[in-house]
Amino acid sequence: MTAVMRAAVIGAGVVGLSTVAALRAAGAEVTCFERGPAVMGERSAGSTRIFRLAHEDPALVRLARWARAIFGEWESAAGRRMIGPEGCVVSGTAVAGMAAGLRAAGARSELVEPAGAARLRLPAREPPAVSLIDPEGGITDVDAVRAHLGERAADVLVHEPVRSVEPHGAGAVVRSASGSHRFDAVVVAAGAGTPALVGSLGLDVPSTLAHHVRFTLPDPGAPPDRPCWIDDPAGGLHTYQHRSGPRQWTVGASMDPALVAWEVGREAAEAASRRAVLAHVRERLTVEPRIVGSLYCTTTAPPQGDGFVVQRTGSVLAVHGANLFKLAPVVGRALAAAAVDGSTPSAASLAASAG
Known part of the structure; x- marks a missing residue:
């Protein structure tokens, strides 16, 4: 035996x-x-998170596709959706690399010029110069x-x-x-x-830690199928954004490492992140520049x-x-x-x- x-x-x-x-x-x-x-x-905290196939490394695209299939098995077992159908949009300097990674892995994607940006349904004051749609992305129901x-x-x-x-x-x-x-x-x-x-x-x-916080803001005009959004503008703040509840929009940012280093302390790091995100929202987004919630976690520094x-x-x-x-x-x-x-x-x- x-x-x-x-x-x-x-x-x-x-x-x-x-x-x-x-x-x-x-x-x-x-x-x-x-x-x-x-x-x-x-x-792993929070109630929502971004799922995407889009990566620069084709190997990670393939693994994300495999992971999506396993999430599907879990959905069937639980009788509850875990990955939404919203899709994920990538804009800024990350577009070329992620488009190449998706293409090399045989995954679907679409490039959208500014003239067609309205159909992306992003909360952007100005349309991105070019956007990449990852149609197999969506919002992860972390609670499920x-x-x-x-x-x-x-x-x-x-x-x-x-x-x-x-x-x-x-x-x-x-x-x-x-x-x-x-x-x-x-x-x-x-x-x-x-x-x-x-x-x-x-x-x-890696043992050096940093502070990270993402913020939730009101988004009263949001369509229910608004996609997740990864934005990496040249010379601007790199953000990940997604719907976190009815008429709510969550924004997290990749901060200057010096502002969120472990030795800075959580309070100062959160304050710096809050200022940066609110400035970004006021300048670039149509959501209300009013924070109604936040989620703190630790990350590894320098960012991986x-x-x-x-x-x-x-x-x-x-x-x-x-x-x-x-x-x-x-x-x-x-x-x-x-x-x-x-x-x-x-x-x-x-x-x-x-x-």
């Missing part, structure tokens, strides 16, 4: 929960450690994803901090507030907590581009990256498979297997 594999996942963000779901589907006995009081409460994955992991969650992870023989030991626990494999997907857990194991995970990195030492895997929510279903399955077979996945190897 084959012994059941015992695996630990540290971190109940969207990547950690996706890994838990995939490990359990593979027949593993799983324990998921989460230091916070709720799942998906830190970097949280409810589905949280239910699948509810009986294996342990809400307590992990103090250390140590390779031990053919497996590893997780030391938490309740004691020491032996596992055959450990996946560390703990976001900002990952560097402290794996740094002593020789894994080089899209994608992820998986590292291994013995039976311990660690993952880090940026903008991972849209790829989480694929990353979770890859981490689960790697925990079982001893491999170390990469975006390139996964994209090649996706075809």
Whole structure:
């Protein structure tokens, strides 16, 4: 009789929960450690997020398409839509690279000149010089994803901090507030907590943090199918924007690193971000320049581009990256498979297997 594999996942963000779901589907006995009081409460927080195929790297386009298919499986299981049909618009300096990435991966896209910009339904005072439509993008219903994955992991969650992870023989030991626990494999997907857990194991995970905040503003004239929008104007503020509720519009910005560095402090970083976003809204957007909500999180500094990195030492895997929510279903399955077979996945190897 084959012994059941015992695996630990540290971190109940969207990547950690996706890994838990995939490990359990593979027949593993799983324990998921989460230091916070709720799942998906830190970097995976919020009720909405952008999903897109558009990336400069064709491998990431292929992985996003694969992730969309898995989201579809989750939608069928949950009986609830998780990715909306709104599409995603890219404008500014990112257009050429993302158009090339979509084209190389065989994904659909369309370039729109200013004369046709009205049909984009963007809250822009002036139409972008050129826009790229990613028709397979849309708004992610984070609450739906949280409810589905949280239910699948509810009986294996342990809400307590992990103090250390140590390779031990053919497996590893997780030391938490309740004691020491032996596992055959450990996946560390703990976001900002990952560097402290794996740094002593020789894994080089970026450990410098920065503050990030996105703001919600009234958008009383918004059509219900207004697309997500990634805008990277030459010489202007790079923003990501999307509908976050009825007649609401959310704006997040890539700030000057000096203004949001960890040592600046959360209060000062939030104030600088608020000033920059409000100035941008007043100059470029038609939404009301009045903040009615905000969502704070930590990011890695300097800012990482899209994608992820998986590292291994013995039976311990660690993952880090940026903008991972849209790829989480694929990353979770890859981490689960790697925990079982001893491999170390990469975006390139996964994209090649996706075809």
